[in-house]
Structure formats: structure tokens, C-alpha cells
Amino acid sequence: MSTTLITGIGELTTNVDPGSDDPCGTVLDAAVLIEGERIAWVGPAADAPRADDVIDAAGRAMIPGFVDSHSHLVFGGDRSAEFEARMAGQRYAAGGIRSTVAATRSASDAELRARLRGFVDEMLAQGTTTVEIKSGYGLTVADEERAVRLAAEVTSEVTFLGAHVVPAEYAENADDYVDLVCGPMLAACAPHARWIDVFCETGAFTVAQSRRILDAGVARGLRPRLHASQLGPGEGVRLAVELGAASVDHGTYLTDADVAALAASDTVLTLLPGVEFSTRQPYPDARRLIDAGVTVAIACDTNPGSSFTSSMPFCIAIAVRDMGLTPGEAVHAATAGGARALRRDDIGIIAPGARADLVLLRAPSRVHLAYRPGVPLVQRVWKDGAAVR
Amino acid sequence: MSTTLITGIGELTTNVDPGSDDPCGTVLDAAVLIEGERIAWVGPAADAPRADDVIDAAGRAMIPGFVDSHSHLVFGGDRSAEFEARMAGQRYAAGGIRSTVAATRSASDAELRARLRGFVDEMLAQGTTTVEIKSGYGLTVADEERAVRLAAEVTSEVTFLGAHVVPAEYAENADDYVDLVCGPMLAACAPHARWIDVFCETGAFTVAQSRRILDAGVARGLRPRLHASQLGPGEGVRLAVELGAASVDHGTYLTDADVAALAASDTVLTLLPGVEFSTRQPYPDARRLIDAGVTVAIACDTNPGSSFTSSMPFCIAIAVRDMGLTPGEAVHAATAGGARALRRDDIGIIAPGARADLVLLRAPSRVHLAYRPGVPLVQRVWKDGAAVR
Numbered sequence A, B: 001m002s003t004t005l006i007t008g009i010g011e012l013t014t015n016v017d018p019g020s021d022d023p024c025g026t027v028l029d030a031a032v033l034i035e036g037e038r039i040a041w042v043g044p045a046a047d048a049p050r051a052d053d054v055i056d057a058a059g060r061a062m063i064p065g066f067v068d069s070h071s072h073l074v075f076g077g078d079r080s081a082e083f084e085a086r087m088a089g090q091r092y093a094a095g096g097i098r099s100t101v102a103a104t105r106s107a108s109d110a111e112l113r114a115r116l117r118g119f120v121d122e123m124l125a126q127g128t129t130t131v132e133i134k135s136g137y138g139l140t141v142a143d144e145e146r147a148v149r150l151a152a153e154v155t156s157e158v159t160f161l162g163a164h165v166v167p168a169e170y171a172e173n174a175d176d177y178v179d180l181v182c183g184p185m186l187a188a189c190a191p192h193a194r195w196i197d198v199f200c201e202t203g204a205f206t207v208a209q210s211r212r213i214l215d216a217g218v219a220r221g222l223r224p225r226l227h228a229s230q231l232g233p234g235e236g237v238r239l240a241v242e243l244g245a246a247s248v249d250h251g252t253y254l255t256d257a258d259v260a261a262l263a264a265s266d267t268v269l270t271l272l273p274g275v276e277f278s279t280r281q282p283y284p285d286a287r288r289l290i291d292a293g294v295t296v297a298i299a300c301d302t303n304p305g306s307s308f309t310s311s312m313p314f315c316i317a318i319a320v321r322d323m324g325l326t327p328g329e330a331v332h333a334a335t336a337g338g339a340r341a342l343r344r345d346d347i348g349i350i351a352p353g354a355r356a357d358l359v360l361l362r363a364p365s366r367v368h369l370a371y372r373p374g375v376p377l378v379q380r381v382w383k384d385g386a387a388v389r
Helices: A080-087 A094-105 A109-125 A141-152 A174-192 A207-219 A236-242 A256-263 A273-279 A286-292 A312-322 A327-341 B080-087 B094-105 B109-125 B141-152 B174-192 B207-219 B236-242 B256-263 B273-279 B286-292 B312-322 B327-341
Strands: A003-013 A026-035 A038-044 A053-056 A061-064 A066-068 A128-131 A158-163 A195-200 A226-228 A247-250 A268-271 A296-298 A358-361 A378-383 B003-013 B026-035 B038-044 B053-056 B061-064 B066-068 B128-131 B158-163 B195-200 B223-228 B247-250 B268-271 B296-298 B358-361 B378-383
Touching: A003 A327, A003 A358, A061 A066, A061 A327, A066 A327, A080 A273, A094 A141, A109 A128, A109 A141, A109 A378, A128 A378, A141 A158, A141 A174, A158 A174, A158 A207, A174 A207, A195 A207, A207 A236, A226 A236, A236 A247, A236 A256, A256 A286, A268 A327, A273 A312, A286 A296, A296 A312, A296 A327, A312 A327, B003 B327, B003 B358, B061 B066, B061 B327, B066 B327, B080 B273, B094 B141, B109 B128, B109 B141, B109 B378, B128 B378, B141 B158, B141 B174, B158 B174, B158 B207, B174 B207, B195 B207, B207 B223, B207 B236, B223 B236, B236 B247, B236 B256, B256 B286, B268 B327, B273 B312, B286 B296, B296 B312, B296 B327, B312 B327
Parallel strands: A003 A053, A003 A061, A066 A128, A158 A195, A195 A226, A226 A247, A247 A268, A268 A296, B003 B053, B003 B061, B066 B128, B158 B195, B195 B223, B223 B247, B247 B268, B268 B296
Antiparallel strands: A003 A026, A026 A038, A061 A358, A358 A378, B003 B026, B026 B038, B061 B358, B358 B378
């Protein structure tokens, strides 16, 4: 297998042996050896082995490719008018999802596929080398099956979210919709998915409904994750912990009991800064989570309603400015944190044996991702060892 | 002269005849004809004239190139450590400028030039086709002269800001420094500059000192602009209005009297959203300004201390989310507003006779600049009629 050495890396974020002083396992003046799809060696540039090809990073910073563990990329239409109305003072409500459901159902496979691939390319250009993709805008057996099938064409991290919102046609009998989700819809979707998820929130699904759906998914071999406490406090976080969910996502409104439960568990709390930004909700205090010992991830939640960003650097900048993370903690959360939220140990780190998913920044330090908000700082991206940008 | 027609523009922001319902002078299904460096024709695509070359915008949105009317791009070093400390709780103070002064003085011409050109290229890639550049990190006759001379290599909008901060060597006798600024430093810098500016703020220059400096600049043929009310309320805004300054910049803390004075004047209030973002200061209420009839601009204030973004789209997103502008008002402020702040009528609009400075977005509407924060949405850029990206 041919080898490539990237040397002259001014600041390397490995995420190996993170400590509170340095959550990023930093190596200065570093080099990384790629062999095929994997990382073969990491260390000081002065000790680097020989390689077939050598790339000089000229002092720039390198980080693991971002692991965006929460997105909704299979949909039709957009909701820019709703966004404008919200910015003019209208409040965000979960029901807006239904307009995207209508647009998604009426889109062709080719339209959805082209859009989906466009988003994945857009993310790759911004340094995201792994993305989790949820269904949830179909809400019929056929439309949900189509969503997970299309998602599986572009990622191995597919989540069945038939329980995104109760569709209009079941508005008066939500439990019948839950029966559908747990029965024929799950049966159709499970073969394409790795995860099952529920939007557990007032206006979406109750705790009891969420438990039924997650239990049904687990019985079909899927692993649980959960949307909770986005619009107000609730019991969703504790349900996620109780069921051993890999991650509970949003956490805009967390009680002390939620934080204690998370800290005593392996469940990751996935912060979605784009949501609070784009819905003008209050930012959760992520400092409190870190200080309590909770593992946090940062993801974009790319979707046309509550967060249409696909920029992990933007989410890092918000997490630092408004959620109390240090730049190092935010970069760790957006890489190793996302990997943990997907229970993956082969991504989110730069270490021998890990996938060679790497991002070279047009900056001397990862701090610039927060220090230079909005600026496209991703210079080069490697995915599975191949330079894709 | 050869002509190029850009047709199939789904939404064209012309900024011609803006009204309160549509601050952007929108034309749907539009076309723009470029002839040499200028725009020759604008109108519905169905009525477009013939041209040598035709480009199909495929329904995407087009806006005028951004006019970034406030930046500090000639400097050495960076202040990422100060940024990290501030994010951990330390307050922003004007004195930090002095550390950049030391790094700038010790940098070679070649280093400063390479950095400067890098920033201009970075901005162009983000859709900024005109940028104003200030001196202010030299603070000696030779170092200020060097800064405006280098800036003049890349823009016609050069601002002499010798009065950025009182340098350490004059800390005990600021008026002697003002004498230097008004005398030999102004004499050396005026030939390279169009504008004169002062940082009128507690910790920088008093109102009396600011008046002396601006008057001296005007007597040398420069036109006045002013930094004011960034760190607290003061008399700077009213001084700017009294002197007929083209713009007064920051306005983080505005009194009712400031707003009334601005509304009755031709002075633009230039919002710098990156500063409040990166210093965690409160955002000014720009809605109040617009409703009072004040002309507002949006600029990045790119500098290593208080705002290291160079992204006009990022600043638009913040202005919409946190300052109360509509997306249309924010795009207008970042284009036509910036042009007004530079007293230019050949940029910031898409109309026959204007410079062909154009940005094609990878989006169907300018609303996406706020709706999709952080995402690089600039697909193509024309500067003086030439496709530069």
C-alpha cells in the first residue's frame, strides 16, 4: 500500500489521552503517516518515517475530520419564508416540520438524491468526513423506507426517525401512528438503518410513546438515540439514560437531575448550536455539563426548519461564544465527541489504526475556528486516506 | 468591448429604488449584461439583449459584491491567546491593540504585503469586491506611511488611522502624540489615503483630540470617518454628524440623541457585528436605527483583536439574528450601505453604468445568507466585469 506523510503540522489535534488542560491531545511540530485508508503513524515531525509521498503543511493546524452526529438531509423544499417570519418575531414550533413532509413526499427519488449528495459534498468541503443522517420527513412506510435507503447510499450512520412528528393525517390518533412506526414502518426501515430516534417533546411524542418506539427499534437490532428537551424541560433525557442511548440531542433546557443522570451514564449530550442560533432560543450552559463530567458532542442538525447550517466551524464558534466551551473543548466535541455519540472508535481521533479522515486548516491553530467565525478555514480534507479537497 | 450575459437569475438584488417592503430592489427571473468593467443592462431575462457569452445562473440568486467599509488588514502577529482568555471571561480593552503594534513594527514589508493580499483574496472568495483598509498598527511616521502605502496597493479606499490608540511611548503625553498625528504623520500618509479616522473612545482619544485630528485631515484633503461608542456611550457620534463624516462606526452604545442626530444627517452608522460577537458585548438595536430613518452599513472590522472574521455573510447572519434587521435590510446594508459609507455610487448596486461587481449565490435567495449561517454560499464572483472565482 502506498504511504503519504503529512509533515510540518504546526499544531496537531489527536484527541488521544485528552486532559482538562488539553482536551485535544496536542502534538506540536507533528507529522502523520497515511497508509491506504488508515493512519499508520503519528508523532513529532523530526521522528517521522519515510513515505512514498510527502506533503508539507507549512506550520498549519490539523484536526480530525468533523463527525457530525445529527442531521436531517433527506427532504424537499425549503422554509426560508418561515425563517424570515421567525426572525421578524414569530416563535419556532415543531409543527412546521409538516410543510417539509409535504414537499418531501412529492419529490422524486432523483431530486432527493441530488439534494442529499449536494449537502454531503458541502459538508465535506467544510471538513465533515462523517455524517449521521436521519429520516423523518416521509412519515409513511414507503416514504420513510425511501429516506433511509437514500441516506444509506452516502453514509453508514443512518437513523430511522419515523417518530419525528405526528403527521397531519394522524393528528387525532397519535397512538395509531405510533403503532405504524413500531410495526410495518420499522420493519421496512430497519434493514437500512443502524439507529432509531424519536423527537420526545411537547407537540411531538410523549415519554411513553418514545419508550415504546425505542424498545421496538432495539428489538429489531437498532440502537437508540433521542431528541429531547429542545423546547422545554421534560423527562426525555432521563429516558435516554435509562435506555442506554448513545446520545440525547438538543438539551436546550436541562434540569440538575438531567445533568446528574448524564454524568453518571455513558450517554453523550449532543449540543446543536445552530438550533438555538436559528430559533433564538436560549443557549444551554455547556460549561455546566463539562464541569459535571458529561461527554458532549457538537453537531449541526442540518434541517430546513430549525437549523439550516451545515458548518461545523460555525457551530464551534457559537459553542465557544455562547455555550461556555473553550475552543479546545469545542473542537474535541465536534470530532471525538461526535464519534462517541455514534459509538465509533475509528474516527474522531488521529492515531495509528484510525481512519485517515483529516482536515488541514488555513490557520496556525484550531483556536481560529472560533477566533475567525464564518471564515472558510478548511484548506484540505482527506477521507479514508484520499485527498477529497 | 466583449459582452457577457448572466441569465436565469432567480432573484436579483439590484438595490435600485429600495422601499421598506423591498429594500433590495428585487427583480425575479432576471438577467444582467456585462460590458467590459461595467454593467450595461439589467432586467427580466425574457427581455435580455444578445451577448458574446451567456452564463446560465440556473435560478440562483445574485447580489452586488459586498462593500466592506471597515477593516484593519495591515498587521503582524495574531491575538488568539487573548481571544481564548476573553472567551474564558476576561474583558476586551482597547489597550490590546499595542501588542499588534509591536508585531506590526517588527514585520517586513514583504510579510505585511503577503498577509494583506491573503486577506483580500480570502474576502474576494467570500464575495467582498470592495474593501476599505485602515492603517493604525504602526503609530510612527514611517510605520503608518508604510501601512497606507501597502493598503493603497490593493484598494482605493485607504484610511489613515494614526489615531488608533496612543502608543506606549506616548502614554504619559497623549497630546504630543496628537501633535505628531496632525503634523508629520498626516503629511506622510495623506498622499496615499482618501479617508481620515480616529478611535474616539475612553482609553483611546477624547472628543477634543478627535476633532483636532479630523480637522487636520480635512485640511489636507482627506474625508472624515470615526470609530465611536464601541465601549460605552460618548459624544463621538454627534461629533461625526457635526463634521459631516461619511460614517461613524460601531455604535454599540447609542443614546436617543445619537439616533436623532444620525437620522437628521447624511452620516451612515456602520454596524460591526463581528465585534460584538467576538468581544461578547451587547448587540446594538439596529431595528431602532432603521425605524428612525438612519442609513446603516454592515462591515467586518477584520482585525486581530476584536473581530477577526472577514465574512460578510457571517456578519449578515448576526445582524439578522441579533440586531433586528430583516435579511433584505442586512444584505442592502452590506452592499449599498457600505457603498454609501464610502460615498460611492458606482458600487453596491446592480444597474447600468455601475461597476460589474457581482456575486452569484449557491442558493435561490439572499435570505439563505442568514438562513444558512456559516455555510460558504458564494458560488461565483465578478470584480470589474472579470470572473475572479
